[in-house]
Amino acid sequence: MKITLVYAGVARVGWDSFNKFGVGDDDCWAIPTGLMYLKAVLQQQGKYDVDMIDLRMLSGEEELREKLRRGGSDVVGVSFLTPSRDFGVLVGRIAKEMGKTTLVGGVHASALPEDLASTGYFDAVVVGEGENAILEIMGLIEKGEKLPTIYHTDNFIEDLDQLPFPATAYPPIYDTHAFDENGRMAGIVGSRGCPGRCKYCWPSQFIMYGTKKIRLRSPENVVAEMMFFKHNYDIRRIIFYDDTFTWNKAWLRKFRDYVIGSHIPIPSLAVNARANCFDEEIAGLLKEIGCIGLWFGFESGSPRILQILKKQCTLEQNIKAAKICKEYGFDLNANMLVGIPSETEEDYILSYKFLEQIEPLNVRYNVLSPYPGSTFYEELAPMGLIEYSSFEDFDMGVTYKKGKGIIKNVDYELVKKWIKPFRSFMVEAHLQRRVQELEHRVNIFNSFVDWKWVERIDRKPRLKKLLQNMLQWSKWMVKPILR
Numbered sequence: 252m253k254i255t256l257v258y259a260g261v262a263r264v265g266w267d268s269f270n271k272f273g274v275g276d277d278d279c280w281a282i283p284t285g286l287m288y289l290k291a292v293l294q295q296q297g298k299y300d301v302d303m304i305d306l307r308m309l310s311g312e313e314e315l316r317e318k319l320r321r322g323g324s325d326v327v328g329v330s331f332l333t334p335s336r337d338f339g340v341l342v343g344r345i346a347k348e349m350g351k352t353t354l355v356g357g358v359h360a361s362a363l364p365e366d367l368a369s370t371g372y373f374d375a376v377v378v379g380e381g382e383n384a385i386l387e388i389m390g391l392i393e394k395g396e397k398l399p400t401i402y403h404t405d406n407f408i409e410d411l412d413q414l415p416f417p418a419t420a421y422p423p424i425y426d427t428h429a430f431d432e433n434g435r436m437a438g439i440v441g442s443r444g445c446p447g448r449c450k451y452c453w454p455s456q457f458i459m460y461g462t463k464k465i466r467l468r469s470p471e472n473v474v475a476e477m478m479f480f481k482h483n484y485d486i487r488r489i490i491f492y493d494d495t496f497t498w499n500k501a502w503l504r505k506f507r508d509y510v511i512g513s514h515i516p517i518p519s520l521a522v523n524a525r526a527n528c529f530d531e532e533i534a535g536l537l538k539e540i541g542c543i544g545l546w547f548g549f550e551s552g553s554p555r556i557l558q559i560l561k562k563q564c565t566l567e568q569n570i571k572a573a574k575i576c577k578e579y580g581f582d583l584n585a586n587m588l589v590g591i592p593s594e595t596e597e598d599y600i601l602s603y604k605f606l607e608q609i610e611p612l613n614v615r616y617n618v619l620s621p622y623p624g625s626t627f628y629e630e631l632a633p634m635g636l637i638e639y640s641s642f643e644d645f646d647m648g649v650t651y652k653k654g655k656g657i658i659k660n661v662d663y664e665l666v667k668k669w670i671k672p673f674r675s676f677m678v679e680a681h682l683q684r685r686v687q688e689l690e691h692r693v694n695i696f697n698s699f700v701d702w703k704w705v706e707r708i709d710r711k712p713r714l715k716k717l718l719q720n721m722l723q724w725s726k727w728m729v730k731p732i733l734r
């Protein structure tokens with residue numbers, strides 16, 4: 252039986268956007284790992300012919316029709332997140348018109364299954380983890396049984412180490428293009444579940460994984476996946492997609508012991524952390540395993556807002572975590588959230604002061620979007636306080652650009668007023684990064700050159716030429732701040 256898996260994540264970035272939108276915009280290059288897990292488990296069965304379509308690589312609807320027609324698959328499985336919902340439905344409609352059996356899954360499908368079921372374009376909307384579910388559904392299709400329109404699964408993978416690596420199922424286009432412009436990075440999911448309860452996200456993790464227990468892979472298995480990436484895709488940096496990589500100290504110790512003990516040269520790492528799951532010991536462990544940067548969801552400098560968001564991190568914890576992070580020489584990256592109901596000028600001032608104090612290397616602002624699957628959505632939607640003309644309006648890239656989100660009782664004029672000073676902070680952070688890069692290059696340069704010696708050779712013509720060459724070289728050093 253032939254199955255086509257379709258990634259429909261083209262909201263905001265558009266068709267034909269794969270790796271084209273600009274460095275740093277991960278929507279354009281990130282691989283849909285969940286879908287790749289499904290492809291890998293299906294292929295592992297040895298009886299399915301599985302291919303993959305990524306809408307970011309197609310010119311539009313016509314090419315999609317053509318691909319689906321030529322592909323000749325029996326089943327089409329679609330995956331997308333909330334902003335791309337309408338594109339996902341388009342895929343379902345076209346596939347249905349061609350007489351295919353259509354499945355849909357992912358976080359949006361799990362949070363709002365009725366919305367997708369009511370379109371009539373999907374034979375089954377899968378709620379929750381997909382690996383066992385898709386195999387069960389394929390079994391039903393093979394037996395010719397009718398599929399339940401909404402398929403709830405409680406059959407979760409107990410031992411994540413048993414899953415094949417998603418990259419074993421990458422279609423060829425992913426290895427030739429996916430990582431280049433971004434310095435060859437790849438994402439790994441080391442665990443499923445999260446200890447946090449943030450109001451703008453929780454309970455999506457619970458809906459997905461049906462359990463509050465967090466499942467972890469073994470350090471050996473994670474390292475093996477890293478080395479698979481390194482050897483097969485020349486990956487130099489791994490981003491951990493885990494929401495809070497630092498929550499389990501015992502696991503981190505084991506991971507460190509394994510990496511150091513086995514002398515395996517893993518790529519460098521970037522991870523997500525929370526201030527209440529971060530201390531000197533964790534920083535030390537991360538340093539030892541080659542972590543370079545950390546992303547913290549600080550979100551706000553206002554204790555009142557932190558409480559509203561249910562961050563479970565105090566302002567003091569955030570400041571302390573930032574300090575430790577810098578002391579250990581990590582790149583400190585801060586995620587901040589604006590446009591929260593009841594947020595006032597006072598709160599923005601506190602956020603600004605907080606950033607001035609911690610001086611992050613990178614700041615990312617998001618205008619709050621109450622995604623389906625989050626407590627904010629569950630609270631605001633029934634009160635009619637979420638207003639959008641298409642699902643694309645949920646995209647945080649869109650809300651940030653407009654300085655306007657989709658919550659009715661938020662003062663977006665105030666948000667717009669503050670976006671400017673916040674942006675200037677981003678520019679400052681950007682310059683700071685460039686200066687750091689420059690300092691680094693100057694240090695390398697200085698370590699090669701004895702300046703007194705240079706002064707002496709400057710008096711002789713042939714040696715002067717050498718000096719000119721060195722100046723040429725210094726241009727290379729200055730290049731990063733001119734970019």
Ligand code: B12
Binds near residue numbers: 259283328622623
């Ligand atoms: C990496 C990542 C991305 C990547 C890749 C996205 C992808 N589709 O994989 C990129 C950068 C593109 C991305 C973008 C966005 N992301 Co994101 N992302 C993540 C992150 C950190 C990891 C995803 C992952 O690999 N999970 C692990 C795998 C195993 O799980 P999975 O992807 O959910 O897949 C499983 C199931 O969902 C299911 N499944 C998935 N597809 C299908 C299809 C079928 C047919 C079936 C049967 C099953 C099935 O089976 C899979 C295996 O179990 C998650 C957080 C998280 N922990 O999940 C957020 C997360 C998914 N992202 C989120 C958000 C908000 C976004 C954005 C909307 C942000 C924005 N710009 O506003 C954008 C949307 C972009 C777009 N244009 O549509 C939210 C989702 C909210 C929502 N309601 O959709 C999450 C949950 C973060 C959060 N905690 O709020 N993201």
Ligand code: SF4
Binds near residue numbers: 445451452456494
């Ligand atoms: S935002 Fe991150 S830390 Fe908070 S609940 Fe969601 S996944 Fe967990």
